[in-house]
Amino acid sequence: TLGTGTSTNGASGSIAMSTGAATSGAGGAITLTVGDGDTGAGGAMNLTAGKSVTGGALRMTAGQGTGGSGGHIVMTSGEGTTASGAVSISSGEASGVTGEMIVATGSGANASGAMTLGTGTSTNGASGSIAMSTGAATSGAGGAITLTVGDGDTGAGGAMNLTAGKSVTGGALRMTAGQGTGGSGGHIVMTSGEGTTASGAVSISSGEASGVTGEMIVATGSGANASGAMTLGTGTS
Helix, strand or coil: CCCCCCCCCCCCCCCCCCCCCCCCCCCCCCCCCCCCCCCCCCCCCCCCCCCCCCCCCCCCCCCCCCCCCCCCCCCCCCCCCCCCCCCCCCCCCCCCCCCCCCCCCCCCCCCCCCCCCCCCCCCCCCCCCCCCCCCCCCCCCCCCCCCCCCCCCCCCCCCCCCCCCCCCCCCCCCCCCCCCCCCCCCCCCCCCCCCCCCCCCCCCCCCCCCCCCCCCCCCCCCCCCCCCCCCCCCCCC
């Protein structure tokens, strides 16, 4: 056991672990390792910040690269014979507002880093799915989900692609607005980009096929009192 004593009137002592600075060489590493076992679960490693009026922060910062790239931060769950371990990152519960979750790459002078969100490949079965959702709300509105491509000032703006999966039967792509439990349902709005010489085109078509191509159905829904109107027209000039 490595620890400092308790204090009844003031702050308790801190613990510092560090390796010495190096000249003409690399600084020494610090390694914390739990020993292997052969029965039951492996020993856990816990990093827990202190409890107080305001909880203590827990920071992991890789080393600065003074002449090249900064150090990496790698978090990997344990391998297993039936399944690997899960990775769970979440803000704590609160009686008021829970903490934000921010996942972002840093700013850069030449280019910011890319971000990849994906599941692993599978050689014998289905690959993992990705679900993005906001929490349900009581006495309030559900949170929105916004996907936005950043602005640029040279060349074409960044594209946004929604592509369903390729398989024996292609995956469906559905856009469904929210249900209105006490009023109107949500709208679906598709608008091409504005431009100084011309706005962008809107193209909706079924895909090509070696047999029969898919139907194109444009219709308003059925209603108990009246069905919605349909307007087809060009803009004013």
